[in-house]
Amino acid sequence: MSSSRRIAIFGFILSLVTFIGWTVSIIHIITVSTAYTGAAIDLDDANELDASGLEVLGRYAAAVLWINIVGTLFGVAALVIAIRSRESGWLRIPTIVFALLAPVVCFIPSIWMFAAAY
Numbered sequence: 001m002s003s004s005r006r007i008a009i010f011g012f013i014l015s016l017v018t019f020i021g022w023t024v025s026i027i028h029i030i031t032v033s034t035a036y037t038g039a040a041i042d043l044d045d046a047n048e049l050d051a052s053g054l055e056v057l058g059r060y061a062a063a064v065l066w067i068n069i070v071g072t073l074f075g076v077a078a079l080v081i082a083i084r085s086r087e088s089g090w091l092r093i094p095t096i097v098f099a100l101l102a103p104v105v106c107f108i109p110s111i112w113m114f115a116a117a118y
Contacts, residue, residue: 004085011081012091014074015098019105022071026064026106033060064110071106075099 033056082095 007081008085008089008091008095011078011085012095012098014081015078015095015102018071018074018078019098019102022067022075022102023105025067025071026109029060029063029067030109033057068106068110071102075102 076099078095079099082092082099085092
């Protein structure tokens with residue numbers, strides 16, 4: 001197997017890990033944070049969280065931020081590998097799709113999380 005083919009396989013695996021890992025991580029954090037958002041806020045008379053709730057929600061938002069930064073770096077690396085690989089064959093298109101689909105899938109939940117935190 002040529003080194004170009006191995007790099008193409010690595011790019012595909014990187015894009016797949018980015019897509020699955022990024023999506024699962026964002027969904028998990030949003031699920032865990034539901035105790036501090038939505039209906040939980042509406043239960044209070046002032047519709048605001050106390051200081052400890054805001055602190056916890058801020059930590060979840062920081063985790064989402066770091067997941068987005070790392071996921072973006074991995075996605076860009078996978079995208080560059082896919083575009084630069086000449087001998088990738090059938091791996092090129094799925095690598096590009098997964099690398100571009102991950103941010104689209106995670107964009108709305110991330111914006112919702114940051115809006116809830118600040």
